[in-house]
Amino acid sequence: xxxxxxxxxxxxxxxxxxxxxxxxxxxxxxxxxxxxxxxxxxxxxxxxxxxxxxxxxxxxxxxxxxxxxxxxxxxxxxxxxxxxxxxxxxxxxxxxxxxxxxxxxxxxxxxxxxxxxxxxxxxxxxxxxxxxxxxxxxxxxxxxxxxxxxxxxxxxxxxxxxxxxxxxxxxxxxxxxxxxxxxxxxxxxxxxxxxxxxxxxxxxxxxxxxxxxxxxxxxxxxxxxxxxxxxxxxxxxxxxxxxxxxxxxxxxxxxxxxxxxxxxxxxxxxxx
Amino acid sequence: xxxxxxxxxxxxxxxxxxxxxxxxxxxxxxxxxxxxxxxxxxxxxxxxxxxxxxxxxxxxxxxxxxxxxxxxxxxxxxxxxxxxxxxxxxxxxxxxxxxxxxxxxxxxxxxxxxxxxxxxxxxxxxxxxxxxxxxxxxxxxxxxxxxxxxxxxxxxxxxxxxxxxxxxxxxxxxxxxxxxxxxxxxxxxxxxxx
Amino acid sequence: xxxxxxxxxxxxxxxxxxxxxxxxxxxxxxxxxxxxxxxxxxxxxxxxxxxxxxxxxxxxxxxxxxxxxxxxxxxxxxxxxxxxxxxxxxxxxxxxxxxxxxxxxxxxxxxxxxxxxxxxxxxxxxxxxxxxxxxxxxxxxxxxxxxxxxxxxxxxxxxxxxxxxxxxxxxxxxxxxxxxxxxxxxxxxxxxxxxxxxxx
Numbered sequence: 001x002x003x004x005x006x007x008x009x010x011x012x013x014x015x016x017x018x019x020x021x022x023x024x025x026x027x028x029x030x031x032x033x034x035x036x037x038x039x040x041x042x043x044x045x046x047x048x049x050x051x052x053x054x055x056x057x058x059x060x061x062x063x064x065x066x067x068x069x070x071x072x073x074x075x076x077x078x079x080x081x082x083x084x085x086x087x088x089x090x091x092x093x094x095x096x097x098x099x100x101x102x103x104x105x106x107x108x109x110x111x112x113x114x115x116x117x118x119x120x121x122x123x124x125x126x127x128x129x130x131x132x133x134x135x136x137x138x139x140x141x142x143x144x145x146x147x148x149x150x151x152x153x154x155x156x157x158x159x160x161x162x163x164x165x166x167x168x169x170x171x172x173x174x175x176x177x178x179x180x181x182x183x184x185x186x187x188x189x190x191x192x193x194x195x196x197x198x199x200x201x202x203x204x205x206x207x208x209x210x211x212x213x214x215x216x217x218x219x220x221x222x223x224x225x226x227x228x229x230x231x232x233x234x235x236x237x238x239x240x241x242x243x244x245x246x247x248x249x250x251x252x253x254x255x256x257x258x259x260x261x262x263x264x265x266x267x268x269x270x271x272x
Numbered sequence: 273x274x275x276x277x278x279x280x281x282x283x284x285x286x287x288x289x290x291x292x293x294x295x296x297x298x299x300x301x302x303x304x305x306x307x308x309x310x311x312x313x314x315x316x317x318x319x320x321x322x323x324x325x326x327x328x329x330x331x332x333x334x335x336x337x338x339x340x341x342x343x344x345x346x347x348x349x350x351x352x353x354x355x356x357x358x359x360x361x362x363x364x365x366x367x368x369x370x371x372x373x374x375x376x377x378x379x380x381x382x383x384x385x386x387x388x389x390x391x392x393x394x395x396x397x398x399x400x401x402x403x404x405x406x407x408x409x410x411x412x413x414x415x416x417x418x419x420x421x422x423x424x425x426x427x428x429x430x431x432x433x434x435x436x437x438x439x440x441x442x443x444x445x446x447x448x449x450x451x452x453x454x455x456x457x458x459x460x461x462x463x464x465x466x
Numbered sequence: 467x468x469x470x471x472x473x474x475x476x477x478x479x480x481x482x483x484x485x486x487x488x489x490x491x492x493x494x495x496x497x498x499x500x501x502x503x504x505x506x507x508x509x510x511x512x513x514x515x516x517x518x519x520x521x522x523x524x525x526x527x528x529x530x531x532x533x534x535x536x537x538x539x540x541x542x543x544x545x546x547x548x549x550x551x552x553x554x555x556x557x558x559x560x561x562x563x564x565x566x567x568x569x570x571x572x573x574x575x576x577x578x579x580x581x582x583x584x585x586x587x588x589x590x591x592x593x594x595x596x597x598x599x600x601x602x603x604x605x606x607x608x609x610x611x612x613x614x615x616x617x618x619x620x621x622x623x624x625x626x627x628x629x630x631x632x633x634x635x636x637x638x639x640x641x642x643x644x645x646x647x648x649x650x651x652x653x654x655x656x657x658x659x660x661x662x663x664x665x666x
Contacts, residue, residue: 007533014529014537018348018544025548026344029555036558089288089461115461118637228276293642295496299575302488344551347569348543355539387492387573394566437654439661443488444653451646458643 041066045079048097048106052076060173061201061257067174076100078170081110084162085202085225086155088113092122096163098170102136102177104163119155127156131163136171140164161199165258168199186246187214189271196272198265201226205262209270216243219267226259234259242267277408284412287461290388291420292454297388301421302446304379311425315418317379319411321361322389325354326410329393330403350393355384388417423453470595477599483576484607485656490574493567494608495645501624504612506560508605510549510568515577515604516597517545522585523593538581539572546572576604615639615648 045068046052053071057064064081077099083091090113097106109123121127130146142148146160171177193210203225210218219239224231234256241250248268252260290296297318304314329350337343362380365373383389392413396406427449436445468476483489490511498504521541529537550568553561561568571577580600585593613623619640621629629635638644 003530007530010529011533011536011540014525014540018540019345022344022348022544022547025551029551030344032555033551036555040558087461089283115637115641295492295642295645296570298491298495299489302491344547347547347550347572348540350569351539351543351572352536355536385573385575385578387570390573391566391570394569398566439657440650440654444650444657447646447650447653451643451650454646455638455643458641 044095044108045097047108048079048095049077049099058173060169061255065170065174075174077105078174079106080166080170082162082166084158086112086114086122086158087119087152088115092155092159092162094122096166096170098136098167098175100175102167102171102175104132104134104167107131107163114152114155118152121149121152122155122159127159134163134167136167136175136177140167158203161203164199165201168261169258186211186216186271189214194270195222196266196268196270198262198267198269200224200262201230201256201258205259205266207263207266207270209267211271216246216267216271219243219263221263224259224262226262230256231259234263238263277405280405280409281412282460282463284409285416285419286457287463289416289420289454289457290392290413291417292450292457294391296391297386297417300382300386301424301450302443303382305421305424305428305446308422308425308429311421312418313375314379314382315414315421317376317383318386318388318417319414320376321354321358321380321383322392322414322417323407323410324361325357325389326392326396326406327403328353328357330396330401330406333397346394346397350390354389354393358384388413420453420457424450427453470592473592473595474599477596477601478603478606479660481600482603482607482656483600484604484611485653486660487576489576489579490604491649492570493564493574494611495642495649497564497567498608498612498615498645498648499619499640500563500616501609501612503560503563504608505605506557507564507567508601508608510553510564511571511574511577512597512601512605514542514545514549514571515580515601516594518542518577518581519585519593519597520590522581523588523590526586534586535582538578542577542581543572576600611645611649611652614652615644618648619644 042052042055045055045066049068049070051070052068054069054073056067056069058067059065063083066079066081067075068077068079070076077097079095079097081093081095083093086092090111092112092114093110094112095106095108095110096104099105107128112120112122114120114122127146127149134140134145138145140146140160140163142156142160146156148156189211191212191214193208195206195208197204197206199205204223205221205226206223208218208220208222209216210220219242221235221239224235234253237253238250238260242248242264248264250264252264284290288294291298291301300314300318304310332349332353333346337345337349342349358380362373365376365380392410396409399405399409401409424446428446431445431449440448477483481487484491484494493507493511497507518538518541522538525537546569549571550561553564553568580596584596588596617623617629618636619638621627621633621635636644639648
């Protein structure tokens with residue numbers, strides 16, 4: 001009895017001392033850690049926008065966007081803390097800075113698990129300089145204004161379509177720009193089945209559109225790489241909405257905005 | 273972003289194998305892979321303990337440490353939970369299921385210092401998994417561990433019969449073999465991503 | 467009774483925790499993609515080992531033998547958490563690179579092993595020397611492996627380009643399989659050296 005009491009007591013004392021020590025260390029380091037992570041963020045933003053003065057956060061589809069204002073309170077740009085899916089098991093995390101004219105002014109890869117020597121091309125100068133300077137109105141697509149690097153196709157495709165998506169999101173949500181959808185009257189389209197692609201959340205979305213008697217009668221998603229649980233919401237709603245309206249001016253599905261827009265873009269592409 | 277359970281299973285077992293890709297649990301990997309029989313036993317014990325440990329540490333972290341703002345006690349709390357859990361499992365198994373105890377018993381004490389158990393517990397809270405994802409990830413990671421163990425044991429049983437330099441025998445050749453297996457497993461990356 | 471210098475040197479060569487005893491291999495393989503990370507990990511483990519050896523040696527005779535293991539775990543986990551917090555506050559880059567392997571120092575068999583096999587039976591002075599020997603041996607092993615992998619995998623050492631443009635880096639050595647293979651080959655080399663120098 002005395003033995004087990006002594007054992008319990010010893011452990012209790014050691015536990016208390018350790019706990020006390022840790023709470024002291026934590027009290028000292030915690031403010032430093034917090035201050036540093038805020039400073040890191042400000043520094044990262046400041047690299048993109050040196051004249052930054054104030055930042056406002058906003059969450060869109062689960063990703064953080066920071067609106068940047070200068071000392072005069074003028075809006076100068078947006079930095080997105082976003083992800084792309086590449087070849088690695090973890091998503092590529094990166095920051096993309098777009099200025100108030102819709103032009104990409106900065107790209108910083110935060111973390112990635114792409115193959116060393118192949119997929120890490122996205123961290124290299126060549127890729128970065130390809131991306132910087134592109135704007136909302138550019139195609140931002142592989143082989144058009146970004147060079148594909150052989151061997152790293154999966155990484156490149158994931159990254160470029162993600163950048164397109166982020167630029168779209170920033171353009172529409174913050175800059176009031178519109179994705180140019182040339183309104184097509186199905187009546188002008190010959191009967192038949194057409195295939196088209198648009199960019200969804202993670203990658204391209206491909207659809208098959210059937211037109212008969214001057215009306216869109218069927219929209220089938222052939223391929224997509226978005227997160228299934230989100231995409232299926234868009235897939236369930238969007239074709240019906242488009243067919244009912246016989247137009248692409250339809251509401252997107254909340255929570256699956258990027259996937260919905262991908263479908264609209266793909267249908268538009270098919271009809272063109 | 274919501275994580276797909278199928279992707280978690282695929283990535284944890286093959287593409288991102290806890291042992292061959294993340295290097296968690298290398299000590300038992302070197303230790304118990306001399307024979308297939310022992311490696312299966314160790315694997316079963318790990319599946320058993322890892323799943324329970326993943327659940328308990330998740331509950332403790334989310335319902336005890338986070339609400340009281342004690343996140344910094346994570347390491348200390350997890351390792352205490354895991355080592356007491358192993359002891360408890362040992363006692364309970366001995367009393368209730370002697371057959372299972374005979375099969376797993378000798379591996380249990382080794383598990384406390386198996387960093388895969390603590391590693392999975394920490395990875396779960398770092399990745400903000402919910403309870404279902406935690407359980408699935410725990411089981412899948414343990415299965416991946418077992419597969420890596422058994423493959424290695426199969427190869428090492430053959431290696432014993434090979435004539436080679438005494439300098440390379442044992443750990444040296446085991447590590448190089450592990451490298452080759454790991455390379456094979458790398459072929460699974462990119463098929464599915466989280 | 468072994469002399470104090472023997473206590474020190476055995477950890478570096480004859481009983482090197484990595485090359486000879488194969489202890490704590492998880493961080494050895496995981497963080498040695500670059501030399502600086504390997505070195506940082508080694509120093510972090512050295513610090514924890516030193517502190518835990520000192521405390522374990524101080525409280526020897528006070529802690530009842532039957533609860534010594536949980537007591538050691540508590541002590542080690544405390545120092546690991548301190549390292550974790552301090553690195554996060556003052557060396558964020560290293561903290562991120564080492565990631566999960568900082569909390570995992572807690573289950574590094576080397577640290578528990580020294581507490582159990584040495585510190586609880588020896589004076590504080592000898593325990594400090596033992597921890598320094600073992601810790602430096604561990605750090606050396608990690609740094610050497612880090613240098614080898616960084617040169618082969620990226621053509622640099624401690625971030626300095628040393629091979630020049632003519633050398634095409636072998637990405638394999640920067641990836642997980644390369645860690646296993648590089649360590650396997652280093653073990654072979656270390657064994658050869660030990661044999662030639664007649665340490666056994």
